[in-house]
Amino acid sequence: xxxxxxxxxxxxxxxxxxxxxxxxxxxxxxxxxxxxxxxxxxxxxxxxxxxxxxxxxxxxxxxxxxxxxxxxxxxxxxxxxxxxxxxxxxxxxxxxxxxxxxxxxxxxxxxxxxxxxxxxxxxxxxxxxxxxxxxxxxxxxxxxxxxxxxxxxxxxxxxxxxxxxxxxxxxxxxxxxxxxxxxxxxxxxxx
Numbered sequence: 001x002x003x004x005x006x007x008x009x010x011x012x013x014x015x016x017x018x019x020x021x022x023x024x025x026x027x028x029x030x031x032x033x034x035x036x037x038x039x040x041x042x043x044x045x046x047x048x049x050x051x052x053x054x055x056x057x058x059x060x061x062x063x064x065x066x067x068x069x070x071x072x073x074x075x076x077x078x079x080x081x082x083x084x085x086x087x088x089x090x091x092x093x094x095x096x097x098x099x100x101x102x103x104x105x106x107x108x109x110x111x112x113x114x115x116x117x118x119x120x121x122x123x124x125x126x127x128x129x130x131x132x133x134x135x136x137x138x139x140x141x142x143x144x145x146x147x148x149x150x151x152x153x154x155x156x157x158x159x160x161x162x163x164x165x166x167x168x169x170x171x172x173x174x175x176x177x178x179x180x181x182x183x184x185x186x187x188x189x190x191x
Contacts, residue, residue, distance in 0.1 A: 007162065007165075012038045016035055017169075020172075025175050027132070030062055033061050036058060056103065058079070059103045062107060064076045064078075097147050105140060108136040108137055115133050124180035128175055128176050129176070131171070132171075141160055142157050
């Protein structure tokens with residue numbers, strides 16, 4: 001078994017447990033899709049099927065779980081369509097790259113937006129949202145390492161995947177309702 005497959009298998013197993021911690025939070029479906037994406041990638045590799053066929057559909061669905069307005073249903077439909085159509089039709093690889101890049105960036109921006117809105121409302125930093133933003137950023141960087149075929153891309157991807165596994169373990173113990181840390185801003189006194 002290759003080291004990449006072993007890390008992927010470990011990731012698939014580890015991402016099961018944060019889903020349990022996220023029950024009854026608005027991030028449950030997002031974590032559920034992270035688990036499916038991780039687990040299905042390993043399963044598809046084991047049966048010698050190329051997992052990137054399903055990657056755009058899963059990440060579009062994950063993005064849809066973070067959207068809070070009427071566009072949510074459009075993204076659910078796009079995700080389901082991608083899961084069905086991408087394996088059936090011979091879509092060029094660069095289309096996978098553009099869809100995946102746009103979706104991962106949008107996911108990172110939405111999570112970062114949640115973090116900033118929470119900070120502005122509560123004047124505190126929610127550690128869960130900070131770590132979730134970090135995880136989304138890692139996913140973006142892992143994708144670009146693979147997509148751009150950097151010289152050390154595989155090494156950087158593996159390091160990102162290992163850090164993602166560590167974050168998955170942390171997400172087993174915290175959720176959106178976990179402790180927030182107040183931001184200490186002192187008012188500037190006029191002289």
